[in-house]
Amino acid sequence: VADHIVNPSTARPIPHPVGTAIVRVGSLTAAMTGANRSALDAAGIDYATVHLHPGSHAGYFPGAEQIHLLMHIRRSDGLILGAQATGIDGVDKRIDVLATAIRAGMTGPDLIDLDLAYAPPFGSAKDPVNMAGMIAENVINGSLKLWYADQIDESGFLLLDVRGPDEQDEDPVPGALCIPHTEVRDRLDDIREAAAGQPIRVLCASGVRSYLAYRVLRGAGLDAANLSGGLLTLRATERLAELQPA
Incomplete structure (x- = not known):
């Protein structure tokens, strides 16, 4: 699983698919990218999982829906290993961003500074992806247990x-x-x-x-x-x- 994501000898991403997938079940969307917990456990990788439940866009603008998002990061350096999300709106956008981040070999804290499209009908000033990065940084630096x-x-x-x-x-x-x-x-x-x-x-x-x-x-x-x-x-x-x- 680790070699599938990053080459340890060069610390650069390997140009392989990362398993991004999405499905619609009624009004609910579920999507994933990268490794899941079962694969990480089987590979013996020391990782942390961050969970969050942000809105699909700014809460004060009508129609915001909750996104249930989780992201796995390697404890040693915060490398993004995988992510899953479900929700009614905005799931595809966040998983696509995280799939790109995995392919680029980014860490959780790298997500904090992504300049993602913002307007109240489409997102929040701190996008769910940015928020996932903030939580990941707190875990990696020890300020959040x-x-x-x-x-x-x-x-x-x-x-x-x-x-x-x-x-x-x-x-x-x-x-x-x-x-x-x-x-x-x-x-x-x-x-x-x-x-x-x-x-x-x-x-x-x-x-x-x-x-x-x-x-x-x-x-x-x-x-x-x-x-x-x-x-x-x-x-x-x-x-x-x-x-x-x-």
């Missing part, structure tokens, strides 16, 4: 839900300490007492508010990690597990 949906049943940590009360009531997370992200700074003592020396795993709906809470916790010297993709990714992972044969 992620945990993943398939780790939810592990033990030995405090689960901290920083969504609002209405969200927590509508879709509760069993065993979680619930403190809205706007109250985390004022309730650090409560969190520290509840953690009792254990690591803290933070979550919210999509990973944005939990990132803010994570930064507060880290600033206070607490061992914390942010759920990649938030509850949206967690619930999707649970639904996928239910569909797997027993």
Whole structure:
């Protein structure tokens, strides 16, 4: 898989297809490029996956649809290894950009400076591809520690839900300490007492508010990690597990 993407002796991309594909299922579009987790695991590559759920264009302009995007990067240097996305609008554009980035041997942080077409009906000032790059850079430089949906049943940590009360009531997370992200700074003592020396795993709906809470916790010297993709990714992972044969 690694040789398929980049030649280690020259660090230059090999001119092979990277497996870009797209399909329409009803109103939903699903697309991918590069390697997926199964291929990366089989190849023994040390990688990280970033999940995000941005809008297809500026949220204040009517008609924005959510894109569910994930990108795999090599931990050692941030090289982009693969990406997948689903959504109603804007999926093809982002996967095409990422397919080009893989072919060019770009890293996740390289995506931050891509000057992509912007106007409110078509995108956001920070495009989802730019945002994926920002998250990747934070992972590579160590300012963001992620945990993943398939780790939810592990033990030995405090689960901290920083969504609002209405969200927590509508879709509760069993065993979680619930403190809205706007109250985390004022309730650090409560969190520290509840953690009792254990690591803290933070979550919210999509990973944005939990990132803010994570930064507060880290600033206070607490061992914390942010759920990649938030509850949206967690619930999707649970639904996928239910569909797997027993």
